[in-house]
Amino acid sequence: MKLYHFPHSPNTRKVLAVIHYLELDTELEMVNLLTGEQMKAEFIQLNPNHKIPTLEDGDFVLWESNAIMQYLASRKPSNKLWPSDPKVQADISRWQCWQLAHWGPACETLIYERMVKKITGEGDPDPAEIAKGEENFHLFAAVLNQHLKGRRWIVGDNVTLADFSVGAPLTYTEAANLPIESYGEVRRWYDELEKLDSWKKTAPPAMP
Ligand SMILES: N[C@@H](CCC(=O)N[C@@H](CS)C(=O)NCC(=O)O)C(=O)O
Missing domain, CATH: 3.40.30.10 (Glutaredoxin)
Structure with missing residues (x-):
């Protein structure tokens, strides 16, 4: 592959x-x-x-x-990232869809405006885009924060594909100044993800 x-x-x-x-x-x-x-x-x-x-x-x-x-x-049967129970798979899939439709775009607007534009020389952040990105970020961060109350991981007792999908945009929390400070559960959960070897090993190298 x-x-x-x-x-x-x-x-x-x-x-x-x-x-x-x-x-x-x-x-x-x-x-x-x-x-x-x-x-x-x-x-x-x-x-x-x-x-x-x-x-x-x-x-x-x-x-x-x-x-x-x-x-x-699914190439490695019986793994905890993607358990075979259809309800668990549907739950993981739900969060992956949510990431792609809502959470990812909210974060990406801020990542693009505050970080990517600097690297590619596309100019200053657009205040209207920042306002839209922040509004959406708060909307969806509140949903995630509420869900994580009393839970270590997004679905079940183990890290799953849902955590990797939803966690990925937070890679650039500091560089894009993603406003997660008021979402204590999101911060706690993401800190946990950052302790995993598979997450540490995939941290992006410094930007050119
Ligand atoms: N929905 C796609 C999005 C993929 C995507 O946006 N990739 C970006 C990098 S993160 C890309 O390749 N952009 C280059 C381009 O659009 O020309 C996925 O989840 O794979």
């Missing part, structure tokens, strides 16, 4: 965390987003959305990070 990735991308990080946690034998090929390698014809043939992560397993090509995580986890 080969994973096309970019080490600074939160969507890459959640997939790499699964690979490390389950010790899956996977070849890694970097697609440098800063130099536009994702627009090369060979890559567009694999993923017409020109986005990483993208997985190649023989002639099966899969894109969308959360789908890749589920596919990889």
